[in-house]
Amino acid sequence: MAILETQALTKSFGALAAVNGVSLAVEAGSLHSIIGPNGAGKTTLFNLLTGTFPPSAGRILYDGRDITGTPASRVAHLGLARSYQRTSVFPAFSLLENVWIAAFATGASWRGLMWRDAARYPEVAERARQALADVGLDGKAHSPAREISHGEQRQLELAIALAAAPRVLLLDEPAAGLSPEETRRMVALVRALKGRYTIVLIEHKMDIIMSVSDRISVMHFGSLIAEGTPAEIQKNPEVRRAYLGGVAA
Amino acid sequence: MTRPTALLVAAVLVLPFIVRPVLATEIWIFAIFGLGLNLLLGYTGMLSFGQSTFFGSAAYVAGYLLKHTAINIFAALGIGIGVGALSALLVGYLCVQRSGIYFIMLTFALNQLFYFVAYQWTTVTGGEDGMPGIPRPVLAGIDFKDPLAYYAFVSLLFLAALWAMRRIVESPLGRILQAIRENPVRAEAVGYHVPRFKLLAFVIGGAFSGLAGVLYAMLFGIVPLEAISFVFSGNVVFATLIGGSGSLYGPIIGSFVFIWLSESVSTLWARWPLLLGVAFVIVVLFLRGGLVEAWARFWTWRSSKPRR
Amino acid sequence: MLYALMGLGLALIAGILNIPNFAHGALFAVGAYLTVSAINAVGNFWIALLVAPLGVALLGVAIEYAGVRRLYAAGHDYQLLFTFGLSLIIAEGIILIWGPVGISQLPPPILRGGVDLGFTFYPKYRLFVMVVAGLLVFGTWLFLEKTRYGAIMRAGIENREMVSLLGIDIHKLFTAAFALGAYLAGIAGALTAPIRGLSPGMGVDMLGIAFVVVALGGMGNLLGAIAAGLLIGVAQAVVAAYWTEASVAVIYLVMAAVLVIRPQGLFGIR
Numbered sequence: 001m002a003i004l005e006t007q008a009l010t011k012s013f014g015a016l017a018a019v020n021g022v023s024l025a026v027e028a029g030s031l032h033s034i035i036g037p038n039g040a041g042k043t044t045l046f047n048l049l050t051g052t053f054p055p056s057a058g059r060i061l062y063d064g065r066d067i068t069g070t071p072a073s074r075v076a077h078l079g080l081a082r083s084y085q086r087t088s089v090f091p092a093f094s095l096l097e098n099v100w101i102a103a104f105a106t107g108a109s110w111r112g113l114m115w116r117d118a119a120r121y122p123e124v125a126e127r128a129r130q131a132l133a134d135v136g137l138d139g140k141a142h143s144p145a146r147e148i149s150h151g152e153q154r155q156l157e158l159a160i161a162l163a164a165a166p167r168v169l170l171l172d173e174p175a176a177g178l179s180p181e182e183t184r185r186m187v188a189l190v191r192a193l194k195g196r197y198t199i200v201l202i203e204h205k206m207d208i209i210m211s212v213s214d215r216i217s218v219m220h221f222g223s224l225i226a227e228g229t230p231a232e233i234q235k236n237p238e239v240r241r242a243y244l245g246g247v248a249a
Numbered sequence: 250m251t252r253p254t255a256l257l258v259a260a261v262l263v264l265p266f267i268v269r270p271v272l273a274t275e276i277w278i279f280a281i282f283g284l285g286l287n288l289l290l291g292y293t294g295m296l297s298f299g300q301s302t303f304f305g306s307a308a309y310v311a312g313y314l315l316k317h318t319a320i321n322i323f324a325a326l327g328i329g330i331g332v333g334a335l336s337a338l339l340v341g342y343l344c345v346q347r348s349g350i351y352f353i354m355l356t357f358a359l360n361q362l363f364y365f366v367a368y369q370w371t372t373v374t375g376g377e378d379g380m381p382g383i384p385r386p387v388l389a390g391i392d393f394k395d396p397l398a399y400y401a402f403v404s405l406l407f408l409a410a411l412w413a414m415r416r417i418v419e420s421p422l423g424r425i426l427q428a429i430r431e432n433p434v435r436a437e438a439v440g441y442h443v444p445r446f447k448l449l450a451f452v453i454g455g456a457f458s459g460l461a462g463v464l465y466a467m468l469f470g471i472v473p474l475e476a477i478s479f480v481f482s483g484n485v486v487f488a489t490l491i492g493g494s495g496s497l498y499g500p501i502i503g504s505f506v507f508i509w510l511s512e513s514v515s516t517l518w519a520r521w522p523l524l525l526g527v528a529f530v531i532v533v534l535f536l537r538g539g540l541v542e543a544w545a546r547f548w549t550w551r552s553s554k555p556r557r
Numbered sequence: 558m559l560y561a562l563m564g565l566g567l568a569l570i571a572g573i574l575n576i577p578n579f580a581h582g583a584l585f586a587v588g589a590y591l592t593v594s595a596i597n598a599v600g601n602f603w604i605a606l607l608v609a610p611l612g613v614a615l616l617g618v619a620i621e622y623a624g625v626r627r628l629y630a631a632g633h634d635y636q637l638l639f640t641f642g643l644s645l646i647i648a649e650g651i652i653l654i655w656g657p658v659g660i661s662q663l664p665p666p667i668l669r670g671g672v673d674l675g676f677t678f679y680p681k682y683r684l685f686v687m688v689v690a691g692l693l694v695f696g697t698w699l700f701l702e703k704t705r706y707g708a709i710m711r712a713g714i715e716n717r718e719m720v721s722l723l724g725i726d727i728h729k730l731f732t733a734a735f736a737l738g739a740y741l742a743g744i745a746g747a748l749t750a751p752i753r754g755l756s757p758g759m760g761v762d763m764l765g766i767a768f769v770v771v772a773l774g775g776m777g778n779l780l781g782a783i784a785a786g787l788l789i790g791v792a793q794a795v796v797a798a799y800w801t802e803a804s805v806a807v808i809y810l811v812m813a814a815v816l817v818i819r820p821q822g823l824f825g826i827r
Contacts, residue, residue, distance in 0.1 A: 050438065061525075071442075072438050072439055073440050073443070075439050081439075082438060084435075088435045089432065089434050089435065090431035090435065090436075091431055092427070093428070093511065101424055101425065101428045101436070104425075106439075106440055110421070111421065112420045112421070113420060113421050114416075114420050115417070116418055116420055116421070117416075117419050118419060118420055118421050119419075121421070160435075164439060204345045296634045296637065298637065343816050344613075351772070353637055353771055353815070354768045357577075357579075358812060359813065361768075361809055362809030362810065362812075362813060365805045366806050368806075369805075371805055455613060479765075483641050489636065490634070494634075515563040520775070521652070522645045522648070522649050523646055523649035525645055525652065526641075526642040526643065526646035526647075527646060528642070529638050529642025529645065530639060530642040530646070531639060533635065533638045533639045
């Protein structure tokens, strides 16, 4: 059953169609990757899925329901969480506070929003702590986010998405800017998350994609040019042309 | 009780014996005003340059009712808070969609609107002459005309306001507002409708400003036109920044410094706003974290000095 | 028309330097006062009109260099406070130098009296101001639209990073923009002197209006600021004819009303 689905999704900025008639379906529990050269429209697609801006045309279906045009703050409550390609955290907060704020948003209840001490939400605190533990950062829970290394910031980026206890994770280049060692750890992390969440992954590093994905969609100049299992994609001539012949990644 | 709170309670008890009760009362009123602003400025990162809109509106409305109807003091407070919150809701609704300098300019321009309405509506507000003759109602036999009695009343309200603000900033809302300051895009993405939260902060700030406004009207018995002017808005911003917008107590320290300075210097030199301007410039160029941070830095420096 | 001048100057500074120039009104006042002093010193209106605004522009450069420049990284709050503090210093300074009482200034002899327009007798000086201000606005617009340097300035509003990446000295650009904005404020002040007389508070009133013009014209939109300035000027004149007291409050009311319907201002893009 497709938990997340787009139908002819299109986003134009003036004359430029950044996302052009993309129809894809993500099976629940699977890891579905989206690849393509730079400028293919992958991040724009993510922005559409998370409601950062509305599409010019087409539909987005989540769990069978039409969520097209739902704004970002509401999408978070539906169970979709996202991590960003360019690290976007709360610099002055500690790591724990960073994930706490995401966990609270999707928490069971906002009772006491204005008067209850923030430390007195055990369920939220637990989810926050768990998210940090999942990515291996619980040792540094009280460090300010602006003082950790780039690699750790990428982990925090992922933890913030996890803290929302979503059903679907949209990960935008989680390994961006990571050293080979850090990349291996990130891959292990993503693999560990498979099955617990439905994951939609954007990545450039082909070996990662091929090793973790259940399905791959390939985008080029805004359109979907191929879709299939890793094996199928590797053999697909269109894909090879897009990567090697056309605009280089 | 925490140390800062204990210090403040001590200050409350001692102050009227160091300075005139009226001056002491004014300091706490301005501190309430500053607390409200700092929720916006320090915590949410919104520089509202029109807080006097809510302060002044509350003062005028409550003052008018105190003069012409027989409302009791608590009703007056309630009205002040309500008017402050309501006017903040209206102004905030127009402003929170913007950010950065345009937000600032809009709060200023709307402040001017209210100012000119007050200026023109002389039948109600008295225009340039202000609205005089505001009484302090008697409560359960306590006559607040006695400056010390009124001082006690105001300082209790200040402590209550401080407690309320502390609850707010330590609550999830406090964290959400700070998250909005740190990264509004991500805050929206994790599930907080940022404009709505900004509006909420605005209304709370307005409520505090309104409370301060009513107390001010009753303190001086008059609502001067300045109370709704942009200069007044600037004063509270200055006081808050000078104390340090990074902490809960910054505005309180700033209020002390500002009120005490302005009261003493203005009697010496009619051109005292010039010094205020110079002080602004100095603080801005050199003392950015405010006194609270300067104090913290001083202690760090002192503790790092080698022992002789 | 004067409003358009003020609005344009403020929008320029706000757009390029991204700071709210709270001292803009004060610069306006300085322009007026300097002009009066210059007239008294030199005895010639025209020379004063030429020189005084340059003085204001110089003041603008000094302000930018000494203060604003240091504060780009510090954020809007501090820039605002700086210009606010400056406006206080300037306003009080004006009182110190020229005294707290209002001054009146007559227009030069050739521009006194009125012109018979058929349906009404219109003061010659006001016509002169309209024409000059109009020329200035048009000239500034030409400069911004047609010249290379103007294009650089406009680009600076759109995308500051890009401009510096293109190798253009961003600091000089900022100084120039501030100076230009200050010049416009200064000459607006200089022109105003014979119309309404001078008082130390004139800067504050004008500041509010300038802000309204920028807000109404659409933040970041220079042409919008010009149009909004004209609109407001006309609207105010119309209202003043019927209900004089409310004429100022009406400006703000109109702004609030427009912003409710169209939050980005009349011509705004953002």
